[in-house]
Amino acid sequence: MNIILLTAADFCTSDQAVITNQYRLEHIRNIHNAQTGDRLKLGLLNGHLGQGRILSIDSKQITIGDIVFDRAPPAPLPLTLLLGLPRPKMLKRILQTAATLGVKKIYLINSYRVEKSYWQTPWLTPDAIHEQLILGLEQGCDTHLPEVTLVKRFKPFVEDELPALIKNSRALVAHPYTSHSCPAQTGENLTLAVGPEGGFIPYEVNMLEQCGFEAVHLGERIMRVETAVPYLIGRLYS
């Protein structure tokens, strides 16, 4: 938590806010060891970055005053991420990581190798997704909430929605069995598809290619999705 994200609901006056969320309270008290008078780095959800000063702090709440938001957050990555729905434990980390790295559009899509039970996890409820995204933004010092879309049917999505979605971007699908290596430092507007554990099946890769995706490999090593996402972002953007 390198910044604390506030929302309008946290404010009691125009420049004072109260934090009662237990996780944050503990983090600010125990990790930051914050005391009355200390400055805190803040962000306004979907707004600017700024700071405030602790007016009072105890085990139940922290009151922050002198709040100003005076700096723009980092530029978003011009990247739309399509991920084969990861298993729940990995999902949490990937949502956090994507938010930290500045991804603003994430599609969690079904695929042949996605276990059906993954769609039942409580980590896919809007509140749970929101929580992981906030943690990722607070880590990355960003304020703009990514948009996460759940896509439970692969084929109609690829046929009916994806063509419009990738229209103004270069579309890549990470796939071990292709001769083209992934481009580097393009900085382009990209749509990047990464399969689930075990990868997309050839039928799915074919469908994505017909839709306009280029299949690109990442070398001989097979990475977990949670490794591939930061690896690819580090590679594609400067």
Next chain:
Amino acid sequence: MNIILLTAADFCTSDQAVITNQYRLEHIRNIHNAQTGDRLKLGLLNGHLGQGRILSIDSKQITIGDIVFDRAPPAPLPLTLLLGLPRPKMLKRILQTAATLGVKKIYLINSYRVEKSYWQTPWLTPDAIHEQLILGLEQGCDTHLPEVTLVKRFKPFVEDELPALIKNSRALVAHPYTSHSCPAQTGENLTLAVGPEGGFIPYEVNMLEQCGFEAVHLGERIMRVETAVPYLIGRLYS
């Protein structure tokens, strides 16, 4: 587990091996759904990649026959990684990730912001480290075990050992508060230092700089170490 790594001890004849490790048994039976007759991708620890065929499989052991090792593993990354000792949960994942990505030399070093208790974790025993590295190699289809060195005292290490260690490499330290951005796609022989959560303190960065390290930033976003490592490797190497 995209390959199964065997050691000499697993072999009962020159081309037959027996697996009794419970984790692998379950993975091969339940995730791969492997049956008698199926081919398995194999690797010989610190040797070549190859394959074999399942001769028999039950809940206690798997016997693999017709084993041949006929392909070299991927080239190692010309990268030495110096990491401020991460907290135990993160340590496991980082060791796996580094092994998956082809890092062959890892130094886990003390630093002002490393909590003393982290040095007491059972995940730092040689067996525990070995296990995580094997998991990482099996994910990345690699066979060569990385070498992990624990450095409990920062200052004497940086003063007495590090100069020789970085002699034939370009040395970088990831540090948010510098004006130089991290190079990309250099492919060079590198030594890369990444601080613990909260980063190296200025005194430590100064010491590393005096030793010959260049401080480089990764943009405005602050990443967790487990994110920064694959991000940096994706950025530095093609």
